Amino acid sequence: MISKCRWKLLAMLAFVLVVMVWYSISREDRYIELFYFPILEKKEPCLQGEAERKVSKLFGNYSQEQPIFLQLKDYFWVKTPSAYELPYGTKGSEDLLLRVLAITSYSIPESIQRLKCRRCVVVGNGHRLRNSLLGEAINKYDVVIRLNNAPVAGYEGDVGSKTTMRLFYPESAHFNPKVEDNPDTLLVLVAFKAMDFHWIESILSDKKRAWPPVSPAPSGVGLLPAPLTLHFREPVPSHGCHPLLRTTGLDIRILNPFFMEIAADKLLRLPMQQPHKIKQKPTTGLLAITLALHLCDLVHIAGFGYPDAQNKKESIHYYEQITIKSMAWSGHNVSQEALAIKRMLEIGAVKNLTYF
Numbered sequence: 001m002i003s004k005c006r007w008k009l010l011a012m013l014a015f016v017l018v019v020m021v022w023y024s025i026s027r028e029d030r031y032i033e034l035f036y037f038p039i040l041e042k043k044e045p046c047l048q049g050e051a052e053r054k055v056s057k058l059f060g061n062y063s064q065e066q067p068i069f070l071q072l073k074d075y076f077w078v079k080t081p082s083a084y085e086l087p088y089g090t091k092g093s094e095d096l097l098l099r100v101l102a103i104t105s106y107s108i109p110e111s112i113q114r115l116k117c118r119r120c121v122v123v124g125n126g127h128r129l130r131n132s133l134l135g136e137a138i139n140k141y142d143v144v145i146r147l148n149n150a151p152v153a154g155y156e157g158d159v160g161s162k163t164t165m166r167l168f169y170p171e172s173a174h175f176n177p178k179v180e181d182n183p184d185t186l187l188v189l190v191a192f193k194a195m196d197f198h199w200i201e202s203i204l205s206d207k208k209r210a211w212p213p214v215s216p217a218p219s220g221v222g223l224l225p226a227p228l229t230l231h232f233r234e235p236v237p238s239h240g241c242h243p244l245l246r247t248t249g250l251d252i253r254i255l256n257p258f259f260m261e262i263a264a265d266k267l268l269r270l271p272m273q274q275p276h277k278i279k280q281k282p283t284t285g286l287l288a289i290t291l292a293l294h295l296c297d298l299v300h301i302a303g304f305g306y307p308d309a310q311n312k313k314e315s316i317h318y319y320e321q322i323t324i325k326s327m328a329w330s331g332h333n334v335s336q337e338a339l340a341i342k343r344m345l346e347i348g349a350v351k352n353l354t355y356f
């Protein structure tokens with residue numbers, strides 16, 4: 001009698017376990033953390049041109065000729081015509097851009113250029129990286145792309161410490177490259193509006209001396225003088241003492257808006273012209289994946305995916321307690337982006353190191 005009960009109990013437990021596994025798979029992320037064991041050691045074989053081949057199903061025949069970073073020669077000698085204004089093109093911003101490109105560089109480091117096959121990982125800022133222990137695996141990629149003000153200091157075990165490129169814009173430039181980046185990290189400006197070019201110009205050029213000095217905040221990051229501050233939706237770091245000033249601007253790059261166009265058009269099917277005040281646009285992470293598919297032969301991602309509707313209180317970042325509510329007016333459609341990422345995962349164009 002007792003042993004019959006025991007068997008019944010065991011059978012019930014097994015049933016509950018099967019239901020949980022099934023649920024975790026069908027609901028994507030609710031319990032998957034319990035069953036998720038990343039394989040860290042094996043280096044995946046890298047096939048030249050593989051990422052581009054696979055993603056051509058989604059992107060169609062898009063041009064590999066497009067440079068990753070904007071170059072002075074395309075705006076100085078020849079005025080490269082662009083069909084769109086920022087953030088999808090440079091139409092109308094050519095003169096301003098000319099000044100910015102004169103004080104920045106466009107080269108891809110030799111260490112990346114010479115690789116026959118480029119293994120890249122795009123590290124999203126998602127909470128899924130917490131306790132992932134992926135740091136060591138992330139550091140092994142040839143190219144590690146990070147986003148905005150995502151920290152590495154104190155999170156090395158989960159997110160690694162190597163940063164080949166960091167994509168940022170004025171409102172997200174609240175990071176200290178001396179602490180969070182490596183000496184050879186490329187700081188890649190993603191321009192969403194003309195004011196973003198004015199901002200980088202003011203930070204890097206001599207003009208800064210003519211501006212009213214501002215006292216540094218305790219973090220060492222000051223704020224822009226009032227007239228320019230008004231152009232941004234939140235306080236942005238200023239020239240006065242910004243850590244981006246650590247160099248002459250040579251390790252700052254300007255991302256080709258072409259990748260924003262591809263992400264918006266091919267992945268999200270957004271209209272290029274939008275009349276609304278808050279325009280829909282890809283997140284910086286989706287943009288970075290699009291860039292990686294162009295630059296790399298193998299593309300892995302980690303830390304992507306927002307909590308679902310039932311988990312409104314869950315933190316969205318691995319480094320701070322902030323919920324999805326903060327994105328209410330952000331102009332991003334995270335459900336559409338999740339579908340786009342799923343499509344890329346399905347066709348094998350990218351592989352996910354965390355769960356999705």
Ligand SMILES: CC(=O)N[C@H]1[C@H]([C@H](O)[C@H](O)CO)O[C@](OP(=O)(O)OC[C@H]2O[C@@H](n3ccc(N)nc3=O)[C@H](O)[C@@H]2O)(C(=O)O)C[C@@H]1O
Pocket residue numbers: 123124125126127147148149171172173282283284285286303304305306307315316317326327330332
């Ligand atoms: C309040 C707000 O505007 N937040 C935006 C923030 C904010 O401006 C910066 O963090 C600087 O403070 O920036 C964004 O994004 P954010 O900086 O949060 O994250 C970078 C990218 O990681 C991916 N991500 C993030 C969290 C999560 N749970 N799942 C994810 O997949 C996304 O692809 C995301 O792009 C941005 O630039 O896209 C988009 C966010 O909407």
Ligand SMILES: CO[C@@H]1[C@H](O)[C@@H](O)[C@H](O[C@H]2[C@H](O)[C@@H](NC(C)=O)[C@H](OCc3ccccc3)O[C@@H]2CO)O[C@@H]1CO
Pocket residue numbers: 169171192193231232233277278279281282283284329330331
């Ligand atoms: C990658 O996008 C970044 C961030 O995730 C977005 O939330 C943010 O969107 C803001 C957008 O940049 C602002 N646009 C301009 C031109 O400043 C928009 O401003 C709306 C507005 C305009 C005029 C007067 C009042 C409000 O606000 C968006 C949401 O905050 O863009 C980031 C990249 O810049």
